[in-house]
Amino acid sequence: METILAVEHLRRDYGRRGSVTRAVDDVSFTVAKGEFVGVMGASGSGKSTLLNCVATIDTPTAGHIRVEGRDVTAMKARELTRFRRERLGFVFQDCNLLDTLTAFENIALALTIRKTPPGEIEGRVRETAELLGLADCLNQYPYQLSGGQRQRTAAARAIITDPALVLADEPTGALDSKSAKLLLDRFEVLNRQRAATILMVTHDAFTASYCHRILFLQDGAIFSQLERGSRSRRDFFREIIGVVTALGGDQSDVL
């Protein structure tokens, strides 16, 4: 299997002399093409820092991050902007849609920014929207959409450019359980049909149970790793809960 993402001995320190906080401490892992990987951990475990480093928004103190074999830690600012635009897709907790644009236009914007030929745009947007179950609400503004529809629009926007890697930061954080389930179902569809590689940060065990593999972070280091294999999601969910319990001792801190 082709490796899309390779994180090698990643370290990220905050602060200066005397009071250094090590947010991420010697983390290494790889994500293969078509994998759906989750990162779990309590607040302050370093999962957001890790995601920001992979997203090239933050610069690591030491170590390397390779996406499709290219070392992003060695890229210059201009190159990085271009790289982010061409190879990465983002889904955020607060979906970050532009309120003045319709759902259709929000999705299309990702293409126009990449200077896609205008003739292709409408067809591709409709195709992707179909995949995410958005066909009926394309002409509505974000404030007219439900939270789940908004988050799926954001997902459509992230996926439409065929990125090498989709990064999702707590995508279900602001959704009710039904919308969350619908969104995750769509993530699975994207993952299967489009062979999209997804790296998702979450602290919700249910959300995480949709992943193929889960990395657990504690105090900036990988504490344990779980593979779903051929198990049912329910079994996988139980196992996740188990690790989470072992991790924190105090569940309320995690969930």
Add this chain to the structure above:
Amino acid sequence: MFSKLAAKNVGRSVKDYGVWFLTIVFAVCLFYVFNALETQAVFQYLGSGPTAPTAQAIRELVGMLSVFVWVVLAFLILYASGFLIRRRKKELGTYLLLGMGRGQVARLLLLETAGMGLLALLVGLGLGVLAAWGLSAFTAGLFAVPMTMFTFSVSLPSLGKTALAFAAIFLLVMAYHAFAVSRCRLIDLMQAQRVNQELKSQSLGLSVALFLAGAALLAIAYAMLLTRGILRVDALFWVMIGLGSLGTLLFFRSLSGFLLRVCRSRKKLYYKNLNMFVLRQFNARINTTYRSMTVICLMLLLAVGITASAVGLNNTVEQMAAEELPQDANLVFYPDGEEPADLPALLAEGGFDPETECSFSLAFPVLRSDAGQAITQSVYDAFAGRWGQEAADSFLTREGLNVLADGEAQGAYVNYWYFLADYAGDKNAAETRFQEAVSTLGELGSYSCTTRLETWMELLGTKVLVVFMGLYLGVVFLLASAAVLALQQLTQAADNAPRYRILAQLGAPENMRARSVDIQVFLSFFLPLALALVHTAVGMTAVNQVIAEVGRVDAAASSAVAALLLLVVYGGYFLATCRASRRLARGG
């Protein structure tokens, strides 16, 4: 402690204060320049001669006009202060949350306003003194005033008047701040950052219909203006103004929808870069901005129209003077005795020797003939040779003279004498000596004397009045509209910052975002200007019809001055707004 915090606040929000500061500096500068008219070379010139009462009248008129200008500026500065308060709502909320009393917050704002106001006042006065000097040079050239009058001077009374006028405005601002702080609710202050998502989706079809209706109304108003002329102020005149204003309003109300409609059907344009975003942003704002756009468009019309008419009128008056009197000096002498008068010799005795003082002079008798009064053919030829056939003919018509062949003139009875001359060298010195020499002629007969400089001085009063009033009002309106636009755009840019953050996350490169900001600022600055220019073009056609009745129209000069003013004031604000908006869009 308070002054320390105030000083820090000013330092930190110096960029927010930027447009506020710029507006006050410009306003102070303008107010001083026009109230310190006595420092103007052309005014010293006008005030020194027999035209002193005219100069005094003009100064009084400017004083009265300044009251009106003061009101406009006060509103402008209050508006700018309101903008600042809105920008800092969260900060003020934090002070209140931390337990500062409302009185204390008001005092803090008072200190800041006082400090910044004082600084702006000083800078503005400094600039004003320099600008008055520059304007003096400009108008001295415009009115061909001797450069000996052109000196650097400062008008202390005007400095005092300007300082007082703006101190009063600052007091108003402080009162407004105190009022704003006392009225605000903490919850509103803390949540002020939240962008309201009130988006009234309007039918694009309706926009197109409204747009066409607006265009039709404007066409009717234009047609009325061009057929009726601008000077007939009756009920229909107000109907015309009303139709024009309503048409302008409808135009801006529906323009964005219309544009959106047109662009959406052109996919190549719509799906290019951030065009989609720009158009949608523009369309989303139009509900709140179309009224101010209309007002700004009409203010620009006044600004450009007044400036252009004033300069146009000035040039027309000047041409009329030149046509009426082609010579520098024009002397008619009726001798008491019968013997022929040698005018050049008489003048030379009086201290004005035509041989050295004039580049050209012509002394000749007016003869009595059968057909009436006449001059000889050779005199006519000399006249036409120097001042042109046309001037010679109009001279004959004006004075009721015929031309006699040189032979027939022999021994004819001499009615009176003419002396026409163009000075050589320093015209003012020559004029003084000429007037002295002419006054000695009184013992020998009666005379009447007109010189170009005298006529000039009389006209100068009118011209100065027209040009200074025109520039004053024109610049004030221009300044007001540019400042209001700049503040609106900055407010919008601040509201748009989160949207640009999203665009950055989506990977839109910096230059693409900057371009989108520029386009938005450009649209809001130049759409009102474009329509205002069309209005002005039609209006000026009507004005020129009026001017054409009394003299020749010089459209080029008036357009050039208006364009220069627009470029400096409006263009300056546009660039400053672009820069500041880009900064707001970049700062994630």
